[in-house]
Amino acid sequence: MKNDEICRSFLSLLAIMARLRSTDGCPWDAEQTPETLKPYLLEETYEVLEAIDQGETSAIREELGDLLLQIVFQSRIFQERGAFGMKEVVDGIAEKLVRRHPHVFADADCRTPEEVSRQWDKIKSREKSSNGHAESVLGHVPPALPALMRASKLTEKASRVGFDWPEVDGVFAKVHEELAEFETALKMKDQQGMEDELGDLLFAIANLGRFLKIDPEDALRKTIARFISRFNHIEKSLAGQGKQFRNTTLEEMSELWQNAKQLERKNRGRE
Numbered sequence: 001m002k003n004d005e006i007c008r009s010f011l012s013l014l015a016i017m018a019r020l021r022s023t024d025g026c027p028w029d030a031e032q033t034p035e036t037l038k039p040y041l042l043e044e045t046y047e048v049l050e051a052i053d054q055g056e057t058s059a060i061r062e063e064l065g066d067l068l069l070q071i072v073f074q075s076r077i078f079q080e081r082g083a084f085g086m087k088e089v090v091d092g093i094a095e096k097l098v099r100r101h102p103h104v105f106a107d108a109d110c111r112t113p114e115e116v117s118r119q120w121d122k123i124k125s126r127e128k129s130s131n132g133h134a135e136s137v138l139g140h141v142p143p144a145l146p147a148l149m150r151a152s153k154l155t156e157k158a159s160r161v162g163f164d165w166p167e168v169d170g171v172f173a174k175v176h177e178e179l180a181e182f183e184t185a186l187k188m189k190d191q192q193g194m195e196d197e198l199g200d201l202l203f204a205i206a207n208l209g210r211f212l213k214i215d216p217e218d219a220l221r222k223t224i225a226r227f228i229s230r231f232n233h234i235e236k237s238l239a240g241q242g243k244q245f246r247n248t249t250l251e252e253m254s255e256l257w258q259n260a261k262q263l264e265r266k267n268r269g270r271e
Contacts, residue, residue, distance in 0.1 A: 013068075014086060017076045034074055041070045053222060099123065118160060137161050149217040151206035164211075171211045175204045226264070233260035 020029040044067040051059040072086065079085035100123045102108035103116065110116045124139070137160075141153045158164065165171050178201040185193030209216035234256045238248060245253075 013072060014076075017069075017072050021076055021080065029073075032073070032077070034077055037070060037073060037077075041067075041074070044070050049218075049221070053225070099127075121157075121160060146217050148202070148206045148209075148220060149215075151203050152210040152216050155203075155207040155210050159210075168208075168211055171204070171208045175201070175208055178204045229264070230257055230260035233257075233263070 017029075020026045022030070044063065048060070048063040048067050051063040071089070075084070075086040075089050098105045100120050101116075102123075103110035103119065108119065110119050121139075138154055138157050141150055141157070143150070145153070155164075165174075178197060182194065182197035182201050185197045206216040209219060234253055237256045237259070238244065
């Protein structure tokens with residue numbers, strides 16, 4: 001697709017949003033605010049992730065469009081308020097990409113992804129300092145992020161200044177240490193201690209995922225999807241036998257669970 005075709009499509013989308021927000025447009029769209037749209041922005045982001053997990057290109061395209069709508073929607077509202085519009089949003093990110101990639105657009109020398117990340121952080125820190133905002137090494141990791149994702153990002157930032165184990169063995173040892181401390185709190189029936197130690201254990205596991213370049217949030221989301229799929233298999237199998245959960249033993253359900261796992265392996269083998 002040529003650039004002028006992309007421009008026409010994007011301008012058409014902006015015009016549609018302007019019409020929806022106008023006095024003769026859509027009452028629902030017209031009354032929305034940045035605050036009321038927050039749940040939709042989050043929902044569409046997760047639907048993009050789900051589509052990527054499923055690997056269906058048509059679904060990915062559709063969900064990316066829904067996410068883009070939220071960006072256009074928010075930008076339109078702020079344009080109406082005289083704050084900024086889509087031009088400023090696009091210009092801002094374009095300028096930032098050029099500014100933070102001097103190894104591409106200038107004469108800086110970065111040869112590995114790790115060097116690029118360190119350079120990005122240094123440039124970002126200089127920008128914050130020049131604006132009078134001294135930034136912690138941990139930077140701004142949004143509190144609203146899912147907890148596992150936030151834990152991973154925090155440990156990643158700390159690792160960039162050397163606050164990290166040199167080898168994975170140290171991370172594993174920390175996981176085992178936190179598990180032992182949780183077990184101790186459990187034996188003592190210390191409810192607050194159990195909560196604290198469970199949090200420490202989850203944080204250590206998130207750090208292990210980060211160390212091994214496995215996104216813990218992504219890994220857990222995929223595990224949840226597998227759990228739902230396997231549980232649905234149990235439900236369907238029981239229904240096919242004319243049985244219900246209340247008259248099914250745990251051993252029978254476990255056997256059906258294992259059957260579901262075997263079906264998953266077979267399906268993966270066909271891919």
